[in-house]
Amino acid sequence: MLEVGIVGATGYVGEELIKILLKHRRVNITYLAANIDRPTDIGEIFGYLKGRFELTCELPDYKKMISRCQLLFMALPHTVSMEMVPPLLKSQLRIVDLSADYRLKDVKTYERFYKVKHKNPHIVKEAVYGLPELYRQKIKEAKLIANPGCYPTLAILAILPLLTSGWIELDSIIIDAKSGFSGAGRKVNLDSLFSEVNENFKAYKVNIHQHMPEIIQELSRFVRGELQINFVPHLLPINRGILETIYLKKKKWAIKTADIIHLYKRFYKKEPFIRIYEEGNFPQLKDVINTNFCDLGFYTDQKSKFIITVGAIDNLLKGASGQAVQNMNIMYGFNETEGLL
Ligand SMILES: NC(=O)c1ccc[n+]([C@@H]2O[C@H](COP(=O)([O-])OP(=O)(O)OC[C@H]3O[C@@H](n4cnc5c(N)ncnc54)[C@H](OP(=O)(O)O)[C@@H]3O)[C@@H](O)[C@H]2O)c1
Structure with missing residues (x-):
């Protein structure tokens, strides 16, 4: 059995990791840590674990992490991970790091969007961007995985096949994204109070969201020329789930919806977590919540200049913990869907 630990175990992502890993037949959870006042049994923090799983959650301790674990999931806020990962390496x-600290290869871009100085830029090069559909081979060998952000996971998977087909213009991609508020984490914050979120719907960080450079970084690897993306995130008054409606300008108007569906089915034919919808059907959140699936549907017609792609994922699963476990499965040669179906 593989021995794994979770640092940031009391957060939303950490909690989902515990749930998945308890179902996983090839791992034991041997270490839990968080920014906690006193060592506390995890069943006291998440009551439904009482009598089912006993392990003390405590402040991070490097010696214990190293002696008790073979793999660590770091589900920490950005900048905290930046400090903790290098000595462990x-x-x-x-390590599968779920923060943004090792995702952006251009450190200056990281510093601009996250408004902090990067303390370990030399480590960034070592990290493999953990999107299995793109980097499965590199993930197998990786020592450090930079697990992708939630909005980027969906945007990249929804756009990439069309981008590489050469059917769309590079300068006019519009991503209209909506997320439930667990995307902001469990920490107390005015914007995620029930009375602020409930009965409301708003756009935020329009074209300045920190996930924008991540989307551009990964998609740009597959094209020549500059990509121009408009990215508009919105906050939905629901707990979890991301739905993105993406508008892509066609080079040739003759492309039909059936051509696009055929392209995506071929591109993702071996992918266990990507579901392509038939013509006239579109993903909805309730079909992906509590799953590791990424669902995609398409529309265009010969009179329209645009292709419309609608995608949905669970931000806490395919957008975070589910994808992290998928990466672990690849790293250790386990069945890629173990613990996730
Ligand atoms: N939420 C999402 O949908 C999502 C999706 C993709 C990626 N991510 C990324 O995943 C990471 C975790 O997100 P989250 O939503 O789970 O955040 P969260 O709910 O705020 O949880 C953060 C966790 O980190 C712990 N922590 C904070 N500072 C610490 C420190 N100095 N030492 C030890 N532990 C510390 C917290 O402990 P206490 O609770 O005890 O303070 C908590 O367990 C973030 O980097 C986030 O950007 C989140």
Whole structure:
């Protein structure tokens, strides 16, 4: 059995990791840590675990992490991970980091969007961007995985096949994205109070959201020329789920919906977590919540200049913990869907 630990175990992502890993037949959870006042049994923090799983959650301790685990999931806020990961990489540990600290290869871009100085820019190069559909081979060997952000996971998967087909213009991609408020984490914050979120719907960080450079970084690897993306995130008054409606300008108007569906089915034919919808059908949140699936549907017609792609994922699963476990499965040669179906 693989021995795994979770740092940031009391957060939304950490909690989902515990739930998935308890169902996983090839791993044991051997270590839990968070920014906690006193060592506390995890069943006291998440009551439904009482009598089912006993392990003390405590403040992070490097010696314990190294001696008790082979793999660590770091489900920490950005900047905290930046400090904690480098010394651990000197040990035998492999790490899946769920923060943004190692995702952006251009450190200056990271510093501009996250408004902090990067303390370990040399480590960034070592990290493999953990999107299995793109980097499965590199993930197998990786010591450090930079698990993708939630909005980027969906946007990249929804756009990439069309981008590489050469059927769309590079300068006019519009991503209209909506997320439930667990995307902001469990920490107390005015914007995610029930009375602020309930009965409301708003756009935020229009074209300045920190996930925008991540989307551009990954998609740009597959094209020549500059990509121009308009990215408009919105906050939905629901707990979880992301739905993105993406508008892509066609180069040739003759492309039909059936051509696009055929293209995506071929592109993702071996992917266990991507579901392509038939013509006239579109993803909805309730079909992906509590799953690791990424669902995609398409529309265009010969009079329209645009292709409309609608995608949905669970931000806490395919957008975070589910994808992290999918990466672990690949790293250790387990069945890729283990614990996730
Ligand atoms: N939420 C999402 O949909 C989502 C999706 C993709 C990626 N992510 C990324 O995943 C990471 C975790 O997100 P989250 O939503 O789970 O956040 P969260 O709910 O705020 O949880 C953060 C966790 O980190 C712990 N922590 C904070 N500072 C710490 C420190 N100095 N030492 C030890 N533990 C510390 C917290 O402990 P306490 O609770 O005890 O303070 C908590 O367990 C973030 O980097 C986030 O950007 C989140």
